[in-house]
Amino acid sequence: MIAIEACLPDILTYLGRQNGPLVAVDCALMPYQPALDLQLTLNQAVLDGSIPSVILLVEHPPVITLGIHKDHNLLLSSPELLNQQGVECVPIRRGGGSTAHNPGQLVLYPIVSLPALGFRVAPFVHYLEQVGMDVLLAAGVEVQRRNRYPGLWVDGRKIASVGVQITRGVSMHGIAINLCNNLGIFDHIIPCGITGVEMTSALREIGSCPPMAYLKAVAEQSCFHHLPQQTTVPPTAHKPPTLSTPSTPSTSSKLPDRHHGDTP
Amino acid sequence: MSKIPAELRYSKDHEWVRLEGGRAIVGITDYAQDSLGEIVYVELPSVGDTFEAEEEIANIESVKAASAIYNPLAGTVAAVNEALDGSPELVNQDCYANHLYELTDFETSAFAELLDAPAYQAWLDAQKS
Numbered sequence: 001m002i003a004i005e006a007c008l009p010d011i012l013t014y015l016g017r018q019n020g021p022l023v024a025v026d027c028a029l030m031p032y033q034p035a036l037d038l039q040l041t042l043n044q045a046v047l048d049g050s051i052p053s054v055i056l057l058v059e060h061p062p063v064i065t066l067g068i069h070k071d072h073n074l075l076l077s078s079p080e081l082l083n084q085q086g087v088e089c090v091p092i093r094r095g096g097g098s099t100a101h102n103p104g105q106l107v108l109y110p111i112v113s114l115p116a117l118g119f120r121v122a123p124f125v126h127y128l129e130q131v132g133m134d135v136l137l138a139a140g141v142e143v144q145r146r147n148r149y150p151g152l153w154v155d156g157r158k159i160a161s162v163g164v165q166i167t168r169g170v171s172m173h174g175i176a177i178n179l180c181n182n183l184g185i186f187d188h189i190i191p192c193g194i195t196g197v198e199m200t201s202a203l204r205e206i207g208s209c210p211p212m213a214y215l216k217a218v219a220e221q222s223c224f225h226h227l228p229q230q231t232t233v234p235p236t237a238h239k240p241p242t243l244s245t246p247s248t249p250s251t252s253s254k255l256p257d258r259h260h261g262d263t264p
Numbered sequence: 265m266s267k268i269p270a271e272l273r274y275s276k277d278h279e280w281v282r283l284e285g286g287r288a289i290v291g292i293t294d295y296a297q298d299s300l301g302e303i304v305y306v307e308l309p310s311v312g313d314t315f316e317a318e319e320e321i322a323n324i325e326s327v328k329a330a331s332a333i334y335n336p337l338a339g340t341v342a343a344v345n346e347a348l349d350g351s352p353e354l355v356n357q358d359c360y361a362n363h364l365y366e367l368t369d370f371e372t373s374a375f376a377e378l379l380d381a382p383a384y385q386a387w388l389d390a391q392k393s
Contacts, residue, residue, distance in 0.1 A: 068330045095330035122301030150328040166331040
């Protein structure tokens, strides 16, 4: 995984020199707006074919984002209160409704050419969910999908939210996985417009959470592992997770050969 | 195999267009609806707004993915298919019977320049190879 600092000052030139169909970039803690600007810049460059597909791994300071599904954008707090509490609120063009991000939540932004990597839309969303499942399994949490409710769930509690935007076959936005973040931020919204939904995190479920660096490495490995077969690259170029966490189940033996097929 | 009716014209962004009563009726192709999967929400343009060709004009949400729809023909939105507001799945059921919107103030010469059915089929084949 490349640290964002290594890509600067000219990230497009840097990424343009990378080999393989997909490059993972660790953006560490990055405010929402610069991350959105970066996604838009990369989206255009992937569309132009000047860089390979990219996946950004990022944590955000507290922010609420609103999707295109107007009926599912439900704020419970006034803009003034959000402002007082230092929570930004940004309307974007992502699928789905309102969601929230804050430190301790791992967010993956795939800037991916779906045709180039052999994805169609629904399997691509499932691919992101599969990566989230691998990360949470590495954190010790078994999760489920729910029919008609995208995202990842633990016995009816929502632990990861998914929502993408696709522009001429190139994606942006992605999946947000609650690891050890403060879940209080979700009190400001009705997440994804689902009334009564309870949010959870790996920390809430099992009382602990492995280090973020380890889980980012798992996410990166999973992103490569579940690419459609024709674009899978040898893992040699990408260091597997090495951090010692004895209580953490290994994901590698559980990963199927291909990303899974369609559910619902 | 995607259905491509012979009487329609097509854009490379997978919209279809037909002329009816001086209006251009616009929808998405079978290939597009099949690629998107189950459609849960359609965001349509406002009547009276004017769009250039290839400008983003609508959004279709399927399984938490918002996909931009590009206007195939410069013109003004005269009407939108309001049935899609409550029943977006109609586009999956029959994408050629359930259009997205209608345009006026377009150039018929621009319509004539859109792909015909064989040319669109060739474009699809080229995308897959």
